[in-house]
Amino acid sequence: MKPKILGVVPGLEFQKRKGSAFIRIFQELERKGRLASLVDVSLPKPLKWALLARNFSWDFQVWNTRNQLDVFRYNLASRKARKALENVDQEFDVIIQVGSNIDISSFSEKEGKKCFSFHDNNAISYINQLPSDVVESKIIHSALAFEDQVYRKNNGIFSMSRTLAESFVQDFSVPKDKVHYVGFGTPFEAQDIESKNYNSKKILFVATHSFEKKGGETVLVAFRKLRQWIPGAELILAGREWDIREEGVTVIGFLDKRVKEDFEVYKACFESASVFVLPSQIEAFGEVFIEAMSYGLPCIGSTQGVMPEIISGNKAGEVIQPNDSEGLARLLFQWLSSPSILKEKGRAGYLAVNTEYTWENVSNRVLDVIDSSFEN
Numbered sequence: 001m002k003p004k005i006l007g008v009v010p011g012l013e014f015q016k017r018k019g020s021a022f023i024r025i026f027q028e029l030e031r032k033g034r035l036a037s038l039v040d041v042s043l044p045k046p047l048k049w050a051l052l053a054r055n056f057s058w059d060f061q062v063w064n065t066r067n068q069l070d071v072f073r074y075n076l077a078s079r080k081a082r083k084a085l086e087n088v089d090q091e092f093d094v095i096i097q098v099g100s101n102i103d104i105s106s107f108s109e110k111e112g113k114k115c116f117s118f119h120d121n122n123a124i125s126y127i128n129q130l131p132s133d134v135v136e137s138k139i140i141h142s143a144l145a146f147e148d149q150v151y152r153k154n155n156g157i158f159s160m161s162r163t164l165a166e167s168f169v170q171d172f173s174v175p176k177d178k179v180h181y182v183g184f185g186t187p188f189e190a191q192d193i194e195s196k197n198y199n200s201k202k203i204l205f206v207a208t209h210s211f212e213k214k215g216g217e218t219v220l221v222a223f224r225k226l227r228q229w230i231p232g233a234e235l236i237l238a239g240r241e242w243d244i245r246e247e248g249v250t251v252i253g254f255l256d257k258r259v260k261e262d263f264e265v266y267k268a269c270f271e272s273a274s275v276f277v278l279p280s281q282i283e284a285f286g287e288v289f290i291e292a293m294s295y296g297l298p299c300i301g302s303t304q305g306v307m308p309e310i311i312s313g314n315k316a317g318e319v320i321q322p323n324d325s326e327g328l329a330r331l332l333f334q335w336l337s338s339p340s341i342l343k344e345k346g347r348a349g350y351l352a353v354n355t356e357y358t359w360e361n362v363s364n365r366v367l368d369v370i371d372s373s374f375e376n
Contacts, residue, residue: 002367003093003114003374004036005029008081010098012040018208019257021160021184021287022098022118028185028363036092041081041102043073051076065135068126069143078103094370096158103146105153114373118158118182121284123147124171125164129282129304148172155373158366160184160285161306180369184287185359186294187257188267193296193350197274198339201233203332204273204297206288208239208254215279215302216242221325222332223248229333238269270295274342275335281322283307289316290357293349298342300331314356316349 007026009015015023029035043051051073055066067073081102085095095108095115100122108115123143151157151172157179159165165181168174203223207214216237223235227248234248241253252269255262270276276292279302289299289310299317301307311317320327335341 002034003370004091005034005370006036006085006088006090006092006095006113007038008041008085008095008097008102008104009038010041010077010081010101012038012042014042015098017256017258019187021120021285024185024187024359025118025362025366026096028359029366032363032367034367036090037088039081039084039088041077041084043077043080047076061131062134065130066139069123069135069139071142071146074101074103074143074146077101082107093374096366097154100147100150103150103153105150109153114155114370115153116156116158116370117150117154118160119164119168120160120184120287122164122167122172125167125284125305126282151178154178156180156369158182158369161309163306163309164285180365182365182369183362184285184290184357185362186287186290186353186357188270188291188294193343193346196296196343196346198342198346200272200274201230201336202236202273202275203233203336204236204238204269204276204292205278206238206269206276207278210282211240211242213281214283215277215281215322218279218323218325218328219277220244220246220249222328225325225329226332226336230336233332233336236269236273238266267295270297273297274339275300275332276317277328277332279320279322279324279328280304280307286310290353293346293357294353296343296346296350298335298345299349300328314349314352315345316352317345 026035026038052067055063055070057063081104085107095113097117100117127140151174157168159181162181165179168179169176205219226233236250238252242251244251255266257263257266270292276297277300283305286307292299293316299311301311301319302322303319304322308319311319
């Protein structure tokens with residue numbers, strides 16, 4: 001009998017609503033008959049509001065960062081998670097927790113359950129992309145200390161990217177044999193791109209929040225410059241009802257990928273575009289790049305985080321410095337003026353999706369690690 005897995009997911013309903021990668025991997029494990037159940041460890045709304053008030057600052061970035069790195073919140077969530085685990089009726093052998101903001105080691109050790117964590121980011125990667133001195137050093141040190149103990153107590157770490165896997169080893173001194181790159185899968189089936197039209201002059205940008213941090217302002221400035229050279233160029237902004245009204249710009253609001261009609265519109269955005277652009281200042285993983293690559297879209301990201309690994313590493317596009325609107329405009333002009341460049345980079349990304357970024361591959365890697373840990 002293969003070990004049964006219990007998933008522990010902070011914000012389970014929110015993760016389902018946005019169709020997150022963490023939900024996709026648990027769905028794949030369920031399809032293979034290996035998932036016992038999922039446990040939600042969301043804090044009650046009144047408590048969330050109280051925590052937000054506790055961390056309040058008139059500077060939104062300071063406020064958000066304090067909340068993200070709030071160890072008091074971590075401890076409350078850990079307590080809720082341990083209580084929820086004690087009430088699980090299903091039989092299970094191993095736990096996969098999403099992220100490192102909860103510590104359930106006292107439960108797993110008492111019950112003799114192996115525990116792994118699954119990550120698209122960690123505190124060091126998050127902090128490295130923040131402005132210096134955005135919060136007090138004691139807040140940062142406390143958050144890092146909390147994460148460090150989670151990594152040391154758990155049996156292993158699953159990482160969505162090689163860049164992040166390396167961070168666990170170098171920044172947290174986690175032994176290499178505890179860190180496992182498992183990757184990420186696209187929600188789309190890789191498309192047949194032989195007949196894809198790269199002459200549309202359409203540029204796609206997708207973000208559901210943080211327009212400026214996602215590089216939205218950089219894209220707009222570059223697009224205005226590009227329209228001077230290619231008057232027929234179009235920009236599609238999808239993911240949120242951004243209040244932007246400019247010639248050549250089409251805004252498509254939030255699309256719920258769980259809703260069939262919305263999902264069809266979402267896919268159509270990728271089908272009609274010639275290039276995908278998201279020169280983000282902060283990007284934990286950037287799964288939308290994998291989505292774009294599955295439609296043969298060449299990608300432009302930034303040099304931050306995992307984007308060089310996904311884009312440059314697969315020869316699926318190029319990365320630019322954050323806020324480099326001039327460089328982005330020149331690159332878009334070069335690409336849109338040469339469909340052969342778009343097709344070459346689009347094909348490379350498409351091949352990477354077919355061979356590397358599938359949920360079948362991800363789940364197999366996860367199960368290989370878990371099953372091997374029980375054999376040993």
